[in-house]
Amino acid sequence: MSVPLLTINQVRKAFGGLVAVNDVSFEVAKGELLGLIGPNGSGKTTMLNLISGALSPTSGNILLSGQPIAGLPAHKIARIGVARTFQLVRVLPSMSSLENVVAGAVFGHNKVWGDEALTLARDLLERVGLKGREDVPVAAMTYIDQKRIELARALAGNPHILLLDEWLAGLNPSELRIGMELIREISAQGRTIIMVEHVMDAIRSLCQRCVVMNSGVKIADGKSASVLADPEVVRAYLGDEDDA
Amino acid sequence: QDPVRIGVSASKTGPLAGGASGVLWPNIKLWAEKVNKAGGLKVGDQMRPIEIVEYDDKSSPEEAVKNIQRLATQDQVDLIIPPYSTGLNLATAPLIAKYGYPQIVSTGNANDLDQFVKRWPNTFWPLGPAQGIADGIVGTLKDLHNAGKIGNKVAVVNVSDAFGLEMIKTGKPALKQAGFDIVYESSYPLGNQDLAPVIASAKAANPDAFVAYSYPPDSFALTEQAQLQKFDVKAFFVSVGGNLDAYGKRFGAAANGILIMGGVNASAPVFQAYRKEHLAATGQEADWWASPVAYASLEILQQAVEHVGSLDKEALNKEIQTGTFKTVIGDVHFDNNINNNNWTVGQWSDGVVHGVRATGNLQGAQPPVLKPAWPSN
Amino acid sequence: MLEVSCLGVRYGRHVALEGVSARVSKGEICVILGANGAGKSSFLAAVAGLVGTEPGTRIAMNGKDVTKLDAHLMVEEGIALVPEGRGIFGELTVVENLRLGSHARRAKADAGKMLDFVYGLFPRLAERPRQLAQTMSGGEQQMVAIGRALMSKPDILMLDEPSLGLSPLLSKELFKSLAIIAAEGFGILLVEQNARLSLKTADRGYLIETGRIVGEDTAPNLLSDPKVMSAYLGVSATTAAH
């Protein structure tokens, strides 16, 4: 863990008077799978938006492999090697699933074109469990399948870091199992991931480390087990221990 | 009897429709009815009824060109009555020339007519060059000034479209040359009827005379504003629109003394008869300038056919170039395809327009009077 | 109170639901469990009058046949839906959203009282009545949606995956609130992925698979049914995680 892959340094984002992210700092090492959790409205999505370039920070800086990326336009950041999924799924509705994934391959960090892009996209679709459905228009696909497309599209850019915003939300328990397995696999292949999630089962079983935010402030950072036992985290986020 | 087919392409819709339906279309109707009632058009020794084939050019050059093509090649009409407005006449001139029809441009004019006629010797210009019309008012003002009746300060405005630009182009230098001091000068966009600022600024410049190279909606708006703001000048001139009968009706007594572009010899019996016929046949009043000219251009066409005795286009062109024609605006004779005898300024007086200035040797001009102050209401 | 029998829904040629019957009574919490695409949302939408139903369907509310009523009239009959994706008015403020909830004639008179009730339930909404709904966070928007549905003083409150995107704490509180709401006499019909939490709160549950009801029982029974456990509760996954 010499140079961290991603460094968040005193990052702040204010919407008018509301400070959604308040001077947050943390680092992500290469190959790490970091859980970013916190109550609703605590600033997690905003944090991801800042990293991916959808928003630019009010102050602070963000470094990817030592290179500052804060405030760059989203497409530049994507090309440098950041890929993401969205809290509410965003597929390209008028395109087939294969084309959706190709879209991720052509312009991103990867930049492949033609047959190479097609092959890559087919491989990825197979990996997320959509083999044989390449030509299905995504608009006709179920929710989980659309989520799979989104993941494959993000992976197609071969990013240094993958940001997942509640990618597991809305899946039923058996789908959840499949989804978690998929993330585990991707992580095992050495991909660095930040995942925002409210599904504690997933956080516990997948993430070594967690960052917890509350009202825009980082309130905890460390090994998942200890962070999740932190009384402040329990009070603000998990609620009294019961059935989990 | 085999009818004589006469094609018209002019505006029924679009920005030019207002002018065309006031001036051109009714006269075509009147003329066709009158000719047919009289037994038809005399071609050689035959009396043939006339049939009008009409198309809407939607005020667009593309449509106009297409319509002319259609008239010439599909309908194969015998004669063509050209479109309304300078712009569309210029756009269609090459085509009409190609097919050889005489093009009597009753509702358009330009400055470089000589050049035009050289290129298209089948074009005829009853309204004369723009210069004559634009400068008419300058002459009138100059006369008034020389007679010591008005000072030498003039406010001049124009609508910024082809017509307004052509007018101001010669009108302004002419004013200067005549020794007038242009104390306010501006243009406004076509279609703008909110002219209060224009009148206010003109009024602030305190001129002795006001000259507007304007179009109907703005002629009305300028006049109304001038009246509201009590913008009293000794000479108040508006262009297209001031010649409409509706203008006189709209402003009533307030119109007295207003100078307009063009004009007629209101006391000529032919003209008075024409006005009556116009009203009876079309249900609307003829205006005090362009309507009789438009009608006259049809009479010219008719007489040319009668003189030549056939519908041979070349012969017709030749005849129009050289002949003299008896019309509602008097005897017309083209000089190098241009009619140099035109009313250029008229003046309202109790619901009637009297020509006060003309080019060439037109008779019947009345001396201009100073405009009284706006009546208060 | 709400009785549905033989409900069928199709989208073009695709049959989404067939012969579905269910009922919800006063003060009862009923949960519908099923895989993605099983037809849960379609069921709620059909009851709410948002999608047309097949001939043969019968929906009765408080004994009155309401099968063919349009969505806005369903609300007047006392059926409120918190739809998938929340369906709040993003460009209106929080309080405008809530007030619109009591647009129904049945709710107009008690709008003020209900607003207090909703604010009590979700204090975050009381803090930010003038914020535009679309700038609220995911969970906050969920509160707006539920609050708005409550504002119509429904007899039956239908919720389509209300805990989606809510923090664990809020999910728990939400279910507590649902229990409170039910105790006030509302009937609740719930579609949920979080089967365990919802079954713990619910009185009864339906299992739905590819457009048909395949099981119905009381919540405690479902919770202890091993088949249900593995299919809808993902027991093995959780055990593996621990």
Added chain:
Amino acid sequence: MNIPRNEILTLGAGLAGAAVLAFLPLVTEGFWLSLSVNIMLYAAICTAWALFSGPTHLVSLASAAFFGVGTYSVAIFVDVLPFPALILIAVAAGALLAILVGLATLRLSGVYFVIFTLGLAELIGQIVTWVQTNFGGAIGLYVFTDFTETHLYWMLLALTVVVFLTGWLVNRSRLGLALRIIGNDEAVARHVGVDTARARIILFAVSGAFIAVAGAIMAPRYSYITPDAAFNPMTSFLVVIMALLGGTRRLWGPLVGVVPFTVVMDFISGHFPNQTAVIMGLAFLAIVYVLPDGVTGQLETLFRRRCSLDKSSLATTAEEGR
């Protein structure tokens, strides 16, 4: 990259079709040629328009601005430069204007983009008018050339072919894919690495340049160029209407809108000169209600139904055979 067989066939067929069309002036002159010039004009403009507006779903009403700029490029320099040079000036002017507009409209979407472009076209028309008024000299620009309708027709045909080829190339390129992604979801496009600004602007410039060329070619027909004719907002509206009527999902979509539209409208104005507006309005309403997906959509549905009919009839024969 290898080109699929059927595309080569279409391409060949298209070029052959264009070659056949090139002979039209030899067969007919006069009215039909004039009508064809109009059709060709709108075929070129609408297709060029759809190059940008099709994939991005951004409805541009700036066509009149590009057209006018092209017209004026010719009007201003016609006496000093040869015509091919004028076309190049039109290309440059159209592209430059498009780049400026593109930059200004980057943050606009939906109806804001639509009306912005409309306003812009009007603004340019107004400025040209004002400049003409105040800096005299060039008032009322005459364009006298020796071009006949035949020449105009050929030039427009060539332009249309070039536009089609460009469209075909773009569709096969990364730029084309980028635009389709933008049209689907601009935020996603940015996050997969598409430089949305650049892609939008490049294609807008291409489209604008073509429309300007069309304007340049038409200038000789007007002979007398005034801002209100050159920058007529009706041009923008007609382009949108025809292209939408045809459908913008396919490259040939606008074309199948232009041809029937122009012909039907022409039929109406030719046969009902006094009721043109009423009948045109009714015809329009009828089209909207009868052809809900535009002509392309209708053709495709018909085609599909044909296919499935064939299949089902095959199936029944098979049944009977058994």
Added chain:
Amino acid sequence: MLILLTGLLLGGTYTLIALGLTLQYGVARIMNLANGETLVAACFVTFWLYTGFGINPLLGLLVIGPVAFVVNWLIYTWLMQPLVKRAKNRGMLEVDSILATFGLLFLFQGLMLQAFGGSYFNYEFLAQPFSIMGNSFGLNRVVAFVAAAVIAVSLYLFLYHTDRGTAVRAVAVDPRAARLVAIDVRRTAAFAFALGGSITACAGTLLSTFYTFNTSMGVLFTMKALIIVIMGGVGDIRGAVLAALVLGLTETLVASLLDPGLTLAANYALFILVLLFRPQGIFGKRPA
């Protein structure tokens, strides 16, 4: 001062022109390209009532407003409703409504052409000087301004301070969700469209007292209305009024101090500037 007042009066005129479209497009989601024709039709009817029957245009409002409401209601339910029903999303509805109302534009224009011909019309009504702070203005314009203010304020109060009005806005934001809060979307949208049409017609009546009009002028009004609606932010009354006033003032300012030839140019330039800095219009909200 004179400039300010003149500008305000003009802004009032523009407000009148734009308010109807704000409702029709903002709420009923019909981009009504025939808006200007509705306005011109009202001009003609007013003219006809006044010159033919001596009915004072202000009284005419009482006839024309309700009649236009009914006519527009019918237009919406017969012609637009099918489009709304078949549209799968807002974009499709926009395309369809543009095409359909383009047809209506011609139809209306054609009917007026049949009835009144293409010439210019105007008449004299309240064309008396009315003095405000020592400057005189046309009384007809002042009356129109007052009417514009009354209409705008009542519309604002209605939309923002009544339940019915909030419901109208809710339909504008999300018609599907609106059904879930007991709003009869079809009726509400028809109501908004009809109200918009009625306001446009009243605008026509008032405008005809000081404008010269003819059959072909509708497009000009539609364009102006579009610009104002967009500049203000779609569907926002406050935005439309503000945009109209600002446009009126700018035009007058430019005409008085700079050059009347630049009024329209200034108008569009201002519009473009506003959108450059606020791409969603003055009061528009960014979609999430």
